[in-house]
Amino acid sequence: MIDSHVHTEFSEDSQMKVQHALERSKKNNIGLTFTEHLDLKFSEGTDITFDIDKYFNDYEQYKKSNIMLGIEVGMQQNCFKDNRNIVQKYPFDYVIGSIHVAKGEDIYYPKFYEGKTKKEAFESYFSSMVDCVKQYDFIDSLGHIDYISRYGTYQDNEIHYHEFTEYINGVIKAVLHSGKVMEINTRRLGSKEAYINLTNIYKAYNQMGGKYVTIGSDAHHAEDIGNNFKEAIKICETCNLKPVYFNKRKMEYMSI
Template sequence: MFDSHVHTDFSGDSDMKIADAIKRADELGIGLVITDHMDINDYIKNRSGFDVDKFFEAYTKLRSDKLLLGIELGLREEAVERNVHLVNNYDFDFILGSTHAPYASKHEYEFFDAEVYVGKSKREAYEEYFRSMIRGVKENEYIDSLAHIDYIARYSRYDDKELYYNEYKPLIDEVLKEVALREKSMEISTRRIGNKTSADELMKIYKRFRELGGETVTIGSDGHYPGAIGANLKSGLEMAEACGLKPVYYKKRKIHFIK
């Protein structure tokens, strides 16, 4: 089993040392895919991600069948060419694509920030989020898996943050169709599936992914500290099985099935 979404201190929002991540994974008997953030945003000062050369210099010697080196790329219009350059010029095992910000916005705000919700109803904000995700999938063919479809439900500023599938069904279905059409994986993010309502809504989404032709999912904790690594992976596997989807991980950009 692999936790396919883990951040170390190359990510700006994580202080976790790679040694601590490896120790925790060994305790759990699982493999890790390191997916540090590369969120290029030309409207945030000094927002260009991490030094990829230093990343490989530090981690290549630790690479093994149980420790794989990926990257989480923020999908934004102005980042596409630079993302493609990274994918084509570095030896990543896995490319995870994420919608962290409005795709074509000309400001610094991301879906993590309160400012992105100012003056918008929940419906307006969530529809903007899914339209950004649709463009991200269509215009970034290089990704292997689409991360955390429910990311906005972590950080939006509404009384009820939950993502209800039936409220956004046409847009969510379009996301799922585009991922399935390109034979990419969806990620089952385990961050929120410990909550029954969240798990029930996500189950609807992943069942629909299967109905629309999707076949595979990666499973990841989005862990930023040792205690988060491996969280709810068993629940993620159970969700994949219930939805008829095959859990996988990527090594050298090739798909491997988790048995």
């Protein structure tokens, strides 16, 4: 098993020490791909980045068959070339492409949802996702399709497939057309409702031709590494999907 989405202290929003991550990995017999945050021109022109040279210099010693060094790229159209140049410059094992910003607005903060109906906010999010997946041809996997469900300010923040069918299908088509895969992000899979809704999305992914998924906890604390992986594997079995990970940018099958 490989947890393909882990943030250590190189990420601005994490204080996890690499040694704690490695201890958790060994204890639970689970491999890791570190995926530190890169969000250029994040909000009002600011950057969320890290010292990539130091990242490789410090962590190269830990690399082995089940410990890999990746990156999570915040996708926006206005920094496509900068993101591409960084990914091409460094020997990342794996590149996640994620949407944290929609139409220039940070999805994390309540301000994004002010004055918007759920339909308007979620459609803005999905529209940005489709545009970026089509453009970002250098990513390996689309991260956490349900990211907006973490932070929405509505009574019901869930992404119901029947509610956003056209937009979700548009995302899936863009992923498949680009030859990329989707991530099953396990952070919210402890919720029965989230599990059901995500299962419906990945059923559609498979029905439209999707075969492979990465699995990632999005852990920012060592104790969260590998969380809800049993539920992710159930989704794979239900939706006839093969869990994979990336090593040196090449897809490998995961043993489960």
